[in-house]
Amino acid sequence: MILKNGIDQAALIKKFSEASAKQGETVRKAVHEATLKALQGRELTLANIRQVLDTVTKTASAGAAGSKLPAPDVEGLLGKVFAGMDGALEQAVLANQRALQQLVDQGVSLRETQLKKALADIEKMEETLFASVRKAAPADGPWSGVFQAMQGKGTGTGARATAALDQLMEDAQKSLRDGRAMGLRASQALIDSYSTLVSGVLIGMSEALKQGGAAKR
Secondary structure (H helix, E strand, O other): OOEEOOEEHHHHHHHHHHOOHHHHHHHHHHHHHHHHHHHHOOOOOHHHHHHHHHHHHHHHHHHHHOOOOOHHHHHHHHHHHHHHHHHHHHHHHHHHHHHHHHHHHOOOOOOOHHHHHHHHHHHOHHHHHHHHHHHHOOOOOOOHHHHHHHHHHOOHHHHHHHHHHHHHHHHHHHHHHOOOOOOHHHHHHHHHOHHHHHHHHHHHHHHHHHHHHHHHO
């Protein structure tokens, strides 16, 4: 099995090219799981996120090229691919929010340079999703209808990012009013470990979801 950016391209191409029009939800779940697993295997920087999304988009395009379905059905499946990536990226936004929340709760200021960047990155998540798909897929190909539909209604990633930023700023203001402030040295130690913290939160969230799914069976 050869992985590129943590993605088993051959498996995804096979699943997509063999999928029927009624198997859109299966495709979405496969893409969501593959994208999330790839994101878990690296620091959640925008550059790494772009690489994962680029790879998934190109892989789906290759699968679409090998599909024997009519164009409208292929476009429908690509819409599910986009939804799968959107769902995984929404989880990444939530992981960032929870990691930042831990720091705010301990009195770390969001004005710190690294945390200001983290907030800016959350704000750019939806833009990164659209830009990555545009870059990796021809604008006049089967993805074109997906672009139009998704840009018209927005994404879960964008909605989650907006809610996360609003909540974090509100909590940071409350922390400031309550007089919670951490010493510079302790604060910097937490900030320096931020990327590791986010990755750990994302893995923990996924493990909790798996355990919840197993419990329901």
